[in-house]
Amino acid sequence: MLTILSLVLAAEAGSPLLDYQRARTDLESRRAELTAAWKKHPAQARQTARSTLLSYLEKSAFPAWEGTTWDFYGTTTTPREGKIACGYYVTTVLEQAGFHLERVLLAQQASAWLVATVARGTRVDWIRPADNADAVKEIRKRFGDGLVVIGFDYHVGFLRIDGERASFCHSSFIEPGSVTCEDPVPSGAFASRTYVVADALNDRVLDDWILGRAVPSQLPKKPRRE
Numbered sequence: 474m475l476t477i478l479s480l481v482l483a484a485e486a487g488s489p490l491l492d493y494q495r496a497r498t499d500l501e502s503r504r505a506e507l508t509a510a511w512k513k514h515p516a517q518a519r520q521t522a523r524s525t526l527l528s529y530l531e532k533s534a535f536p537a538w539e540g541t542t543w544d545f546y547g548t549t550t551t552p553r554e555g556k557i558a559c560g561y562y563v564t565t566v567l568e569q570a571g572f573h574l575e576r577v578l579l580a581q582q583a584s585a586w587l588v589a590t591v592a593r594g595t596r597v598d599w600i601r602p603a604d605n606a607d608a609v610k611e612i613r614k615r616f617g618d619g620l621v622v623i624g625f626d627y628h629v630g631f632l633r634i635d636g637e638r639a640s641f642c643h644s645s646f647i648e649p650g651s652v653t654c655e656d657p658v659p660s661g662a663f664a665s666r667t668y669v670v671a672d673a674l675n676d677r678v679l680d681d682w683i684l685g686r687a688v689p690s691q692l693p694k695k696p697r698r699e
Contacts, residue, residue: 489537490552496533497569500525504571504683511683519679526570526674526682527620531633534566535642541652543644548577559629560587562644562652563622566631567591567673572681574688582692584624585669589691591622592671593678600668605658608668609639615670622673625665631673632657 503525511518537552541562549555550565557565560580564587568576579587589597598615602608612621613634621632630643633654641657648661657663681688 493533493537493552496529496537497571500529501571504685507683508685511680515680518683519676522679522683523619523674526679527633529570530566530620530631534570535631535654538562538566538652539654541644543646543650543652545646547644548580557644557652559644559646560584563587563629563631570682571685572678572688573686575690578692579690584629586691586693587629588622588624588669588671590688591673591675591678592691593675593681593688595672595675595677597669597671600670601666602668605660605663608663608665609634609657612668612670613639616672620673621670624669625663626667628662628665630662632670 504522507518507522507525510521538557541549541553542556543558544556545558547556547558548561549557550569558580560582561576564574564576564580568574574590579590585597600608600611600615602611609632612623612632616634618634618636621634623630623632628643628646630641633640633642639657640654641660641663642652642654643662644652645655645660645662678688680686
């Protein structure tokens, strides 16, 4: 959680941290409005929720977290304070957007399980492209404009696709060694043998967000003891 001291310092320094907290508060108010609207017009409420969340992520969450230092064991919940690992970045951004998920547990899983959790039973595509450019092309072809969550061989992050524009938002374990949103094609962190991809704002997970329901974790089954 954002501490009172962090907010005081943010206000004094003119940091975007305070703006981020305000954006989160505004988003929660909007979610509450959509809860009532969903009961009468669920499809319309989902459409509004999707555009609202995309705007919040692009204008507030992603910029606020940019520059936060990466660390394999990083678990900070405050942008630009402490350090954050790639899995924790994804789950923390979603949790602070109002998704009720198991932030710590999911961040510690193989990325495919995090992706499967966000997918909420909708399609999860396993893609093995020739290179980064081919991966972006294939993801754009399959999912179109929007936001996807991607699990890599050793990494996880978001890919925002908007027409010909693509932006890869993640906590990078290589240069610059921090949270960044960058062109995925030349990004070394975007390279992978396998990409596990799901729509991060699919109808089912949007319903969970609108109604304030918990997003059930998809986890590997424990081996049975004989």
